[in-house]
Amino acid sequence: MTTSPSDLITLDDGVLTLPISTADNGTALDHGLVLAGVAELGRTVRGHVDAGAILLTSTGKNFCAGGNVGAFASAPDRAEYLRGLADDLHRMIGLMYETGLPVVAAVNGWAAGAGMSMVLHADIAIGGAKTRMRPAYPGIGLSPDGGMSWMLPRAVGPARARHIIMTDQIIDSARALELGLLSEVVDDDAVADTARATATKLAAGPRGSMAAIRRLVHDSAGRSLTDHLTAEAVSISTLSASAEGVEGVDAFMAKRAADFGSVR
Secondary structure: OOHHHHHEEEOOEEEEEEEEEEEHHHOOOOOHHHHHHHHHHHHHHHOOEEEEEEEEEEOOOOOEEOOOOHHHHHHHHHHHHHHHHHHHHHHHHHHHHHHOOOOOEEEOOOOOOOOHHHHHHOOOEEEEEEOOOOOHHHHHHOOOOOOHHHHHHHHHHHHHHHHHHHOOOEEHHHHHHHHHOOOEOHHHHHHHHHHHHHHHHHHHHHHHHHHHHHHHHHHHHOHHHHHHHHHHHHHHHHOOHHHHHHHHHHHOOOOOOOOOHHOO
């Protein structure tokens, strides 16, 4: 019996798990999973999915080894095919941001090409000792998609981003941690569990706060300091009157653990 891509998407403990690759095709980015992710994220944006965090993962030995180059090669019209794949992936990424949910990535093994791009969109990326990242695009004569050329310069600076992408550097887990591309490195067999525990903790937390933190950090690059200070003031004051904000402050004063789930 064939498993459909949508069957691999789960919602447990407030965590929406979105696999982006399987053992098929060498853990290449799975277009069916991307389309299923677009559909589920769209439902989340419309309020039909009660999720508090997104977990990007794989069911194979690698997080994602990049695009399916064999499929590229066999496409009757390569330009049209690649444009369609890129547009679908970009719809998924756009919807991830639109949800406002924190994103965690379980980066086991290789994250190459579009896989590396997806890691860059995670708020928290958990890797293992054997995790490796690589742009991969110039190796097949292509340029980045998935937002790599937008996200990587903001993470490591434009000059270093050009160097990494143009020379197609292989980045091991220690360097990825140093550069801030990974948030934490654990034992390889603990990557999945650590990432899920992190996502579960975020989902159980104050969801309004998490959405505001993600939005403020993301929007800061396009604002002046003065404008951003105003945005921070609006955000913190608005959250202080929200049910979660009231619960958080009241719990602090009562010297008890806040129960954000009880007020959602």
